[in-house]
Amino acid sequence: MNPSTDSSSVAILHELFGYKAYRGAQAEIVAHVIGGGDALVLMPTGGGKSLCYQMPAIMRHRAGRGVAVVVSPLIALMHDQVGALEVAGVHAAFINSTLTLDETQRIEGEMLSGRLVLLYVAPERLTTPLMLRQLDSLRERGLLSLFAIDEAHCVSQWGHDFRAEYQALNVLHERYPGVPRIALTATADDLTRADVIERLALTEARVFISSFDRPNIRYTVVEKADARRQLLHFIHDEHEGDAGIIYCQSRRKVDETADWLDRQGINALPYHAGLAAEVRRSHQDRFLRDEGVVMVATIAFGMGIDKPDVRFVAHLDLPKNIEAYYQETGRAGRDGQPADAWMAYGLADVVNQRRMIDESPAVEAFKRSQRGKLDALLSLAEAHDCRRVRLLAYFGEASVA
Structure with a gap:
């Protein structure tokens, strides 16, 4: 040009x-x-x-x-x-x-x-x-x-x-x-x-x-005890009245979590493929338009959603791998302002993910790749050093931190 x-x-x-x-x-x-x-x-x-x-x-x-x-x-x-x-x-x-x-x-x-x-x-x-x-x-x-x-x-x-x-x-x-x-x-x-x-x-x-670094996002991983209560404390302590996204693995868990949060005074809505199209559209419109809406969703929600002021993304279940985790957490803080990526994980999450890999009809080479990706995510979750450095290293980028 x-x-x-x-x-x-x-x-x-x-x-x-x-x-x-x-x-x-x-x-x-x-x-x-x-x-x-x-x-x-x-x-x-x-x-x-x-x-x-x-x-x-x-x-x-x-x-x-x-x-x-x-x-x-x-x-x-x-x-x-x-x-x-x-x-x-x-x-x-x-x-x-x-x-x-x-x-x-x-x-x-x-x-x-x-x-x-x-x-x-x-x-x-x-x-x-x-x-x-x-x-x-x-x-x-x-x-x-x-x-x-x-x-x-x-x-x-x-x-x-x-x-x-x-x-x-x-x-x-x-x-x-x-x-x-x-x-x-x-x-x-x-x-x-x-x-x-x-x-x-x-x-x-x-x-x-481009650089994969999102310096405005703080990454926090906690070991599951009572995950819902841990999440509620996180929202009350850090993000009262803020817009956020909470990811769950199953539709049932999405519905139950959204209902529970709503009863705790959080303006929460469910989103997954099992809801009627008009309900999904209504909930998405409210999330984009209204202040302080928390969307509880499966990974069906978020791709291409342009809401700049999402202040936190939380995971109540372990994602499949670091790529999924990075993409989902990246929906926080698109305006460049401080935001949080919060995740609770436990042994049951790991067992469940490994079972899904082992029982899938995929070829062994693919399963081996997926196990390796899961292991990399576990290393990130269990790390005692800077998670941002590990996240960037996964994508082949050296951290300046």
Whole structure:
């Protein structure tokens, strides 16, 4: 990107999003993708990943390059991203199962006309014959701007959130070799990173790795005694009236914990896939809109949720591995202000996680990898030295502490 283009990009950034400058590696990433380059971006939650594809999409659209297609794994994430873009004056839409046939066809028309700046779709929707034919039409008319693959760690069988439908996304490289692709994730160790590069055919892509350090987050791990009471004391002592997220492993535990906290005077709501869609949407809206709401949830909640003032993330059950722990705790303190990551764990958690690994139908190599990841998480939980140093070391980063 030449200096004039760079100043134009910053001016548009300020005009649409209110930021006076890019942060960290954002400017370099944006310039690279605007210029047609492929990229793999590893950036912590709250680091501004979305701008790394939204700004190239906006700039390339203004240059007549048409529509950017964003692969997104969750409906809630699509709704939030599209809503925020439309408020900013950027024409965006999503296609997913919440739409009627008429609504879907209207958005497809907007896409095919090239008027849309960004279109969000799930991976399984993107690879349908109809969608691929529509993308072919856009490419033939020079109106296919770029592909952004969000939560790219989902493509890796070694990652903490594997989704088989992501592995079909290598069709983008094969079918649209001239269209730039940017894959983004907040969590990927060396093995997962290499797998993402291989499976998405990003061997020629530039890799941008931001620091994984979140210095505003304090990490605390306690041994379980009476976990609910320990959690209640933590909230009362440290975060009375603050917004927070509490993660539990099962839907039943989510419901019981939310109900118990509510009876203790905490404004708590449950969130999991077993609740009706309208209940989940209502609870999510209250969490985003109201002050001091505590969401008790399974890991189904949080991905792509842009609430900057979450003051704590608590775990009542041990996560699967450090990647999951890092991504979930990273939802705290996105505004840069002090926040807490609090976890209670016990021997039963470890036994349960090992049992799930041993009884899974996965191949032995995968089980061995998962056991190793669990062992790394246990070392982090039981550490007597600085947990931040250990967390950063896991991702191959030396701490300056």
